[in-house]
Amino acid sequence: MFTYTQVNSLNETEAHVYNYIMQNKEKVLDESIRELASNTHVSTATIVRFCKKMGCVGFLEFKYKLKDSITTEEHEEQIEESSFVDFINHIKTQEYLESVKRTAEHIKQADSFYTLGLGGHEAYAKHMARSFSHIGYHCFGITDRYYPMPHVLEGQSSVIIMVYDKLIEKFLFDEIRKYKEKNYTIIMISSEDIGVMKHLCDEVIYVSNGYVKTDDICSGIPMIYTMEKIMRELLK
Known part of the structure; x- marks a missing residue:
């Protein structure tokens, strides 16, 4: 979902937000911008700035992209699991x-x-x-x-x-x-x-x-x- 260039552009506070999101992807989808700011101990302005550095207009678009990323990962995991199941059966x-x-x-x-x-x-x-x-x-x-x-x-x-x-x-x-x-x-x-x-x-x-x-x-x-x-x- 995130490119190296995008992540590399983050300052220390924004990197903290990034780490929180990576560890709580499903939870973040249900959080408001204020809840995310509270859980990461930063301001809502920092969250908006973080989202823009990730290529999104705001937090809502960021959550859409995060959801797509999770769906893609789940699909890839299913394919991987399926290939190993096929191997065991073979x-x-x-x-x-x-x-x-x-x-x-x-x-x-x-x-x-x-x-x-x-x-x-x-x-x-x-x-x-x-x-x-x-x-x-x-x-x-x-x-x-x-x-x-x-x-x-x-x-x-x-x-x-x-x-x-x-x-x-x-x-x-x-x-x-x-x-x-x-x-x-x-x-x-x-x-x-x-x-x-x-x-x-x-x-x-x-x-x-x-x-x-x-x-x-x-x-x-x-x-x-x-x-x-x-x-x-x-x-x-």
């Missing part, structure tokens, strides 16, 4: 649970095990590798498209888990082709539909039914949860 589905179990079986039978994370997923690939190695399944995290990977020898099995990102889809197609040619078992984990690419992978785990967001930030919880879910299957 991880209970048979499709999700079976894909996790199949992935664990691939890893158990593998002679070697890798993770691949490109772009913004490099840290996650390294984290996965360390976590799997910690429970006894030695894993190497790859973050370089040009890393020289050996061919999988006949009679052996090697698994690589890739993290999907639509922004680097072309690169992932190239990586799938490269690892397929070297006989790797490819497991893709994703928060969104990967389209025709799913036919090129040996297993696909959809960690959630669409991105789980907190404000404009995509939550990493589904990815972390799925990694830990696979680890639990490996330890059974």
Whole structure:
């Protein structure tokens, strides 16, 4: 509702009013200008001056804007809560649970095990590798498209888990082709539909039914949860 420039223009007394309003938004909607002035121990003139610095003609317009701000925040909270509820429901589905179990079986039978994370997923690939190695399944995290990977020898099995990102889809197609040619078992984990690419992978785990967001930030919880879910299957 308030911009940095507006808040930065407040003097100490007006900043006190600002803090009170931020902590009592619903209450302020029902207060008169005199009640707000009394509760913040300032004059009504200070309240009017504060409202003007916030881009409003007076206190009445300020309350309208405050109401709109509260409504927007409540709507965003509902969307955020809904995405987490969808995630909880998704991880209970048979499709999700079976894909996790199949992935664990691939890893158990593998002679070697890798993770691949490109772009913004490099840290996650390294984290996965360390976590799997910690429970006894030695894993190497790859973050370089040009890393020289050996061919999988006949009679052996090697698994690589890739993290999907639509922004680097072309690169992932190239990586799938490269690892397929070297006989790797490819497991893709994703928060969104990967389209025709799913036919090129040996297993696909959809960690959630669409991105789980907190404000404009995509939550990493589904990815972390799925990694830990696979680890639990490996330890059974």
